[in-house]
Amino acid sequence: KAGVTQTPRYLIKTRGQQVTLSCSPISGHRSVSWYQQTPGQGLQFLFEYFSETQRNKGNFPGRFSGRQFSNSRSEMNVSTLELGDSALYLCASSLGPDRAELYGYTFGSGTRLTVV
Amino acid sequence: GDSVTQMEGPVTLSEEAFLTINCTYTATGYPSLFWYVQYPGEGLQLLLKATKADDKGSNKGFEATYRKETTSFHLEKGSVQVSDSAVYFCALKGSARQLTFGSGTQLTVLP
Numbered sequence: 431k432a433g434v435t436q437t438p439r440y441l442i443k444t445r446g447q448q449v450t451l452s453c454s455p456i457s458g459h460r461s462v463s464w465y466q467q468t469p470g471q472g473l474q475f476l477f478e479y480f481s482e483t484q485r486n487k488g489n490f491p492g493r494f495s496g497r498q499f500s501n502s503r504s505e506m507n508v509s510t511l512e513l514g515d516s517a518l519y520l521c522a523s524s525l526g527p528d529r530a531e532l533y534g535y536t537f538g539s540g541t542r543l544t545v546v
Numbered sequence: 547g548d549s550v551t552q553m554e555g556p557v558t559l560s561e562e563a564f565l566t567i568n569c570t571y572t573a574t575g576y577p578s579l580f581w582y583v584q585y586p587g588e589g590l591q592l593l594l595k596a597t598k599a600d601d602k603g604s605n606k607g608f609e610a611t612y613r614k615e616t617t618s619f620h621l622e623k624g625s626v627q628v629s630d631s632a633v634y635f636c637a638l639k640g641s642a643r644q645l646t647f648g649s650g651t652q653l654t655v656l657p
Contacts, residue, residue: 520590
């Protein structure tokens with residue numbers, strides 16, 4: 431079956447712009463989580479969506495937002511980009527937030543965002 | 547809050563050597579523990595997991611045992627291959643209901 435699909439794979443934006451990243455989970459998975467990966471901070475949790483509702487949120491400023499659609503696809507948006515937002519953004523899907531312990535999360539290949 | 551402390555890298559081994567990557571954690575309650583692997587240019591792949599104390603997760607020759615008494619989940623493999631070269635992340639899912647990752651350990655296996 432198809433894995434987690436993230437688009438685009440690479441993105442270059444200018445400081446001050448906004449960006450939208452997309453994540454399509456594995457068919458049947460209803461939970462989508464987003465993580466930011468940087469060399470300095472490592473992997474940090476952004477937020478998790480389940481059934482179109484944000485279930486959990488990490489310690490990121492309000493410029494980072496997300497949403498989930500009825501087909502479980504998710505988008506995250508970053509407004510007023512800063513140089514420090516340059517990172518690999520990873521999406522992970524699971525059957526549901528309470529089943530991840532049993533079945534784990536499946537990650538996509540990520541979107542590499544560069545802010546110049 | 548939840549935290550994971552992982553062995554600093556990079557680690558360089560010769561093919562067929564024994565591998566240990568140390569991982570300890572701090573969490574309330576009974577977290578689930580995971581090892582993920584990341585190959586260059588790719589996302590994370592689940593390597594193995596354990597959901598309760600004394601559970602042993604295993605996959606592709608890798609093993610890790612959930613030790614609650616020492617709050618550890620060390621990754622081991624008896625004989626590494628060049629193809630095992632990657633970055634390995636220890637992670638937990640605890641009361642915060644999200645994955646908390648260690649800093650990652652870069653492994654390079656030389657032929």
